[in-house]
Amino acid sequence: MQWHPALGFVAAVTPLTLIPGTSFTLVTQQVIAGPRSDGVRTAFSSACGLLVHATFAAVGLSTLVTSSARALTTVKLVGGIYLIWLAVTTWRSARRGAEPTTRRR
Template identity: 45%
Template sequence: MVHPYAVAGFLVAVLPLIATPGASLALLIQHVTDSGRRQALPIILGTVTGLYMHATLAVAGLSALVMHSSLAFTAVKLIGAVYLIGLGIWTWRSATPNAAPTPRRQRLSKRVESVYAQALLANVLNPKSAAIYLTLAPQFIAPHQSFGGQILTLATAHALLIAFWLAAWTLLIRRASHALQRSRFKRTVARTTSVVLIALGIRSAAT
């Protein structure tokens, strides 16, 4: 079991990373603005699932292989960059009104699945997220105790913190509900999100 002080220290260390705007927040702003606060849940779940996948891979040692192989690390980084750029382009194009919309219930079901997948892939394909559990998390675990259990405990604390952070942003976004209903405002947010995603992809590929 991880000492409570160690968990608190880990959360303090990852808080600046969580607070730095990234793909999850960009997706949250775009989808909540476009379709309401219900879209926050699949984004939070997708992001949290990605965190647990990185933690599990770190325990298994697979992420260590990627981080210690420059070729594998570069491949993962480029795949993630291409995904973010592609997602940004898709988001820009989706801001254009559809002349033949699908029924609301069917459209909502498909959107929830799509949003979850977007958030999941945005996190899984980010090697910097993997680095948290390979370089930062080990500093807060005791070597004489179960490594896997401690990593998963830290991952759970991390997941709760980022879920709270995204939920707080959801409430903040919805407070501007009147402005959010305007089609022009929605298109502006969607296109701004697309630019952010493309910029994140370019930055990921360049660093």
């Protein structure tokens, strides 16, 4: 086994894993805007999302989606329907005067 490709991969990925991303920014925003528990919940939710993504990738969903146009279309449609549902519920909450994603302080 040649180690050069693995070392090159590690060298390329290490800076990417050390740079704070959108999850870090979101957690920081939640901690600054409210109590620490909001930041903890946001960090936990982000970690759960990454776990789900890694699990699906491990069982081959990523391979299935990249190899099958029909599977990719299905995943896109389900995701689109979910986003539409989120938009409608947020809009309804806003019309009632409630804050849809954060608690009133």
